[in-house]
Amino acid sequence: MSNEFIFYTQLASILMFVGTVFALYKLLVSQKDATIEALRERIATQQDRMTFESSDALNERLSKRISLLSDELTRLSADKETNAELIKVKAEELTGAKEMYERLQTLVMHTSGMSISYFCPVCEEPTLECTEAKQMFSPEKSEYLRVVYSCGYSAVNGMKASECRRNM
Numbered sequence: 001m002s003n004e005f006i007f008y009t010q011l012a013s014i015l016m017f018v019g020t021v022f023a024l025y026k027l028l029v030s031q032k033d034a035t036i037e038a039l040r041e042r043i044a045t046q047q048d049r050m051t052f053e054s055s056d057a058l059n060e061r062l063s064k065r066i067s068l069l070s071d072e073l074t075r076l077s078a079d080k081e082t083n084a085e086l087i088k089v090k091a092e093e094l095t096g097a098k099e100m101y102e103r104l105q106t107l108v109m110h111t112s113g114m115s116i117s118y119f120c121p122v123c124e125e126p127t128l129e130c131t132e133a134k135q136m137f138s139p140e141k142s143e144y145l146r147v148v149y150s151c152g153y154s155a156v157n158g159m160k161a162s163e164c165r166r167n168m
Contacts, residue, residue, distance in 0.1 A: 062101040069094040120149045122164035 073094060076087045148154045152165035 059104065062097060065097050066101060069097060120151050120153050120164055122153055123151055123166040125151055
């Protein structure tokens with residue numbers, strides 16, 4: 001074999017390798033772009049669905065349940081003597097449903113960020129670092145909302161837990 005033949009063979013294999021790598025790269029980029037576009041379409045669809053559908057099915061169910069229990073309680077109070085025990089049970093059930101509804105509203109408010117400020121109340125810098133909310137749907141009503149700012153200020157259930165380091 002001549003050196004010239006070997007040289008051209010090596011040159012052809014290098015060009016073929018570079019071409020293959022380039023083709024694979026283009027394929028990878030096109031797949032990535034297609035994936036990004038599909039995800040954008042899914043986000044748009046989800047946002048449209050959230051806009052047109054009711055905000056929360058659980059909220060609606062609890063509202064209906066409260067209205068039904070109120071109506072039933074009104075009917076039962078008309079015949080107070082015979083239904084005194086049943087009225088008491090339904091009143092307790094209504095109170096429990098109302099408390100659960102209020103807790104759910106508080107939880108939705110906490111998770112949506114409407115109940116906290118993104119700015120430190122002391123130094124007024126946009127330094128919100130993290131929030132943590134816990135809500136128990138039981139008669140004990142244990143609630144917990146912790147807000148921590150990167151400047152050091154923190155609050156638990158609206159009460160100051162630590163000082164702002166920037167204002168010292």
